[in-house]
Amino acid sequence: MNDMRLTERGVETKQIKMKARGVEVFYGDTHAIKSVDVDIEDHTVTAFIGPSGCGKSTFLRCLNRMNDTIDICRVTGDIHLDGEDIYDPRIDPVQLRAKVGMVFQKPNPFPKSIYDNVAYGPKIHGLARTKAELDEIVEKSLRRAAIWNEVKDRLDAPGTGLSGGQQQRLCIARAVATGPEVLLMDEPCSALDPIATAQVEELIDELRQSYSVVIVTHSMQQAARVSQKTAFFHLGTLVEFGETSKIFTNPEDPRTESYITGRIG
Amino acid sequence: MAHSEHIVASFDRDLEGIQAQIMRMGGLVEDAIAKATQALELRDVELAREVRANDAAIDALEEQVNDEAARIIAQRQPIASDLRTVLTVFRVSTNLERIGDYAKNIAKRTETIIDQPPVNGTGASLRRMARQVELMLKDALDAYIQRDAALAADVRARDIDVDQMYSALFREYLTFMMEDPRNITTCMHLHFMAKNIERMGDHVTSIAEQVIYLVTGDMPDEDRPKQDRTPHDAGVTK
Numbered sequence: 017m018n019d020m021r022l023t024e025r026g027v028e029t030k031q032i033k034m035k036a037r038g039v040e041v042f043y044g045d046t047h048a049i050k051s052v053d054v055d056i057e058d059h060t061v062t063a064f065i066g067p068s069g070c071g072k073s074t075f076l077r078c079l080n081r082m083n084d085t086i087d088i089c090r091v092t093g094d095i096h097l098d099g100e101d102i103y104d105p106r107i108d109p110v111q112l113r114a115k116v117g118m119v120f121q122k123p124n125p126f127p128k129s130i131y132d133n134v135a136y137g138p139k140i141h142g143l144a145r146t147k148a149e150l151d152e153i154v155e156k157s158l159r160r161a162a163i164w165n166e167v168k169d170r171l172d173a174p175g176t177g178l179s180g181g182q183q184q185r186l187c188i189a190r191a192v193a194t195g196p197e198v199l200l201m202d203e204p205c206s207a208l209d210p211i212a213t214a215q216v217e218e219l220i221d222e223l224r225q226s227y228s229v230v231i232v233t234h235s236m237q238q239a240a241r242v243s244q245k246t247a248f249f250h251l252g253t254l255v256e257f258g259e260t261s262k263i264f265t266n267p268e269d270p271r272t273e274s275y276i277t278g279r280i281g
Numbered sequence: 282m283a284h285s286e287h288i289v290a291s292f293d294r295d296l297e298g299i300q301a302q303i304m305r306m307g308g309l310v311e312d313a314i315a316k317a318t319q320a321l322e323l324r325d326v327e328l329a330r331e332v333r334a335n336d337a338a339i340d341a342l343e344e345q346v347n348d349e350a351a352r353i354i355a356q357r358q359p360i361a362s363d364l365r366t367v368l369t370v371f372r373v374s375t376n377l378e379r380i381g382d383y384a385k386n387i388a389k390r391t392e393t394i395i396d397q398p399p400v401n402g403t404g405a406s407l408r409r410m411a412r413q414v415e416l417m418l419k420d421a422l423d424a425y426i427q428r429d430a431a432l433a434a435d436v437r438a439r440d441i442d443v444d445q446m447y448s449a450l451f452r453e454y455l456t457f458m459m460e461d462p463r464n465i466t467t468c469m470h471l472h473f474m475a476k477n478i479e480r481m482g483d484h485v486t487s488i489a490e491q492v493i494y495l496v497t498g499d500m501p502d503e504d505r506p507k508q509d510r511t512p513h514d515a516g517v518t519k
Contacts, residue, residue, distance in 0.1 A: 214288035221291050240356040241289065264355040 033058040033198060033228040034079060034116075039093035041074050041083065041252075048074050051093070052254045054247060056198065061220055061229045063239035063260065066249035067275065072232045075249065076200050079230065080116035081109045097198070114141050117191035121203035123183030125175030125190075130167050133175040133186055134158060137194040153193055160226075161189035162219050181212025188219065192227075199223060201231040205238060217242050236276050240264045248272045295353050296363065299370045300426065302346040306377045307422040309339050311415055313384035314481065318411040321391045321474065322404035329395075332388035339381035346374045365498065369491040373425065376484040376491075380418070383477040390470040397467045400457055403450075407474055410446040414481045417443070421488040425495070433492035436485065437501065443482035450475040451511045 034056035041049035049071045056062050056079075064072035074083070081102060083089045095102050102112055114137065125133050134154045137143075144150035154171070158164040163185040167178070175186050184204060191199055201220070205213040220242050223229055233239050239246055240260060247257040248269070256263065256272045267273045274280040287293050313332050320328035350370045353359060359367050417436050424432035454468040454475070493501045 211288065218289045218291075221289065237358050240358070241292075261352045261356065265351055 031058040032056070033098065035094075035096045035099075036075075036078070037094045039075065039078060039091065039095060041071070041078060041092075042090045043086070044088045048252055049078070050252045052249075054254060054257060056228055056230055057245065058228050059224055059226075060245055061224050061231060061243040062245040062247065063243035064230065064232045064247050064249060065234075065236055065239045065275075066255075067280070068234075070249040071252040072247075072249045073202055076202055076230060076232045079198070079200055080113045080118055082113075082118065084109055111141075114194040115196050116198040116200060117194060117196035118200045118202070119184070119187050119191050119204050122207050123180055123187050125178070125183050125186050127174065127176055129172045130158075130175045130178070130186060131171040134189050134193045137190060141194055143194065157189040157193040158186075160192050160223070161185045162215065162222070163189060179212070181208050181215060184208060184212070184216060185219065188216075188223075192223075196227060198228045198230065201229065203232055203234060206234060213238070236264075248275060250275065292357055292363075295349075295357060296359075296366055299346055299349050299353065300366070302342060302349070303370055303373055303377070304422060304426065306339060306342045306346065306374060307418065309335065309342070310377045310381050310384070311418055313339065313381055314411050314415045314418070317384040317387040317391070318404075318408040318478075320388060322408045324391075324395055324399070324404075326392055326395055329388040329391040333385050336381050336385040339378060343374045343378040347371060350374075362495075365495050369425075369495045372491050373488050376488050380481045380484050383481050387474045387477055390474055394467050394470045398463075400464055400467050400471065403453075403471050406446070406450060406453075407471065407478065410443060410450070410475065410478050411481075413439075413443055413446065414478055414485060417482065417485045418488070421485050421492065424489065424492045428492075428496050430493050430496040433489040433496075434501070436489040437493075440482045440486045443479055447475050447479040448511055 032055045034054075036052060036054045036056075039049055039052045040047070052071075052075060054062075054075075064076060066072045077083045078091050078095060079102075081091075083091055091103065097112070097116065101107070102116075126136065128136070131154055134157050135144075135150050138150060138153045144153055155164065155168075158167060163182055166182060167173075167186075175183065178186060184207070188199075188204075204220075205216050208216065217238065220229055220231065231239070231242060243260045245258065246260045246263040248255045248263065248267075248271075250271055256267060256269045258268070263272060264276060267276065271280070313335060316328055317332045319325070320332060350367050353367055357363070417439055420432055421436045423429070424436065451472065454472045457464045458468045490501055493499070
């Protein structure tokens with residue numbers, strides 16, 4: 017009688033996978049992120065929403081140090097993955113990004129075969145000793161990304177020849193291939209049609225079984241559909257962070273309400 | 282037909298979840314109707330108390346199912362048949378909750394009149410009437426789950442029988458009260474119970490109409506036969 021959630025959406029563990037405290041980001045003189053604290057739970061889809069320029073993508077990119085690649089960008093504060101400071105100088109960002117994978121807005125497969133797109137990461141990280149092992153990783157990753165059945169007969173075909181939705185799932189397979197623990201997705205569906213979007217959303221729900229997923233999306237509806245936790249960013253601050261069901265039925269902060277109901281943006 | 286699965290499987294689980302809750306609520310309400318009138322007929326105070334106590338579970342389910350339906354609207358943005366499914370869940374749960382309240386009221390009145398001398402055979406006729414409503418409810422819920430508009434239309438048409446039973450009881454109680462003023466207390470309560478059951482029938486009819494709306498997208502026309510003549514009944518037996 018007490019199961020308020022009727023469906024089996026319950027989160028199995030409430031373990032904190034990533035913890036951010038007092039994170040500040042500057043682009044030159046611009047203060048892009050102001051003292052953000054967030055806990056990213058394991059086996060949970062966390063959505064970052066907010067108007068353009070609110071800092072949600074910037075913050076997402078802090079989580080696997082993608083901002084390191086931008087010269088004028090400076091990040092302060094603490095971000096921990098499983099208790100380990102990811103900005104510790106001893107941490108190799110390339111290794112970090114194998115653990116915290118990323119999928120981008122526009123599908124960006126390498127101009128290589130479908131097989132090589134997925135095999136590339138495991139190869140450079142030395143995750144497979146033999147061709148058979150590599151084959152296995154490729155198949156498993158493509159299955160995980162729910163695209164195996166569509167491409168298994170043409171693994172040698174170029175990845176760029178797939179449809180947009182398939183390319184995006186190929187990129188997800190590529191991100192999954194290095195055995196990540198967290199998947200960051202920056203607007204993964206904004207270049208896709210509604211059906212391909214639904215397929216990726218279903219995939220995100222499945223990926224949650226194995227990973228912690230963080231998604232940035234312009235679509236509040238998508239955040240509502242796919243996530244269990246939602247963070248609302250506005251002008252570089254984290255305004256509200258909580259259960260998605262709560263945020264979308266009864267948000268606490270009036271700014272959140274105004275944004276999700278289409279009154280500010 | 283929009284019966285195949287959604288690409289996003291968890292959406293299907295959400296929709297199935299709220300409908301399963303409706304069926305659970307329906308089961309509890311059917312049980313309440315049967316037990317309330319059984320308690321009356323058998324003059325079983327314990328059973329009447331049980332019906333009163335169980336109403337809290339029905340109310341809790343209604344709240345739960347409405348919260349969940351609101352969450353689904355907020356998070357899934359249902360449209361077309363999915364939207365109708367969620368909208369009917371709201372309305373059907375309200376109907377069921379009201380029926381539960383009427384059953385609870387019957388149980389309360391049963392406890393009140395238990396010490397009064399029984400009025401001949403009235404418990405049995407109320408139970409027959411309630412049985413009719415219970416069967417209609419069962420069919421309405423079956424029609425709901427099976428998306429069977431024809432069965433729902435049939436349920437809707439059967440409400441006339443309940444109305445007729447109510448009219449007959451109305452006259453019967455009037456006669457008892459005129460015969461012997463000592464019957465008035467009991468008969469007033471019995472009359473309210475009969476009215477409660479008649480109202481249950483109306484709520485079941487409303488559920489059946491929701492099924493028709495769910496399946497066809499249109500509410501049925503308001504041309505249903507009605508047989509409650511008591512508003513025009515002066516009470517004088519000819």
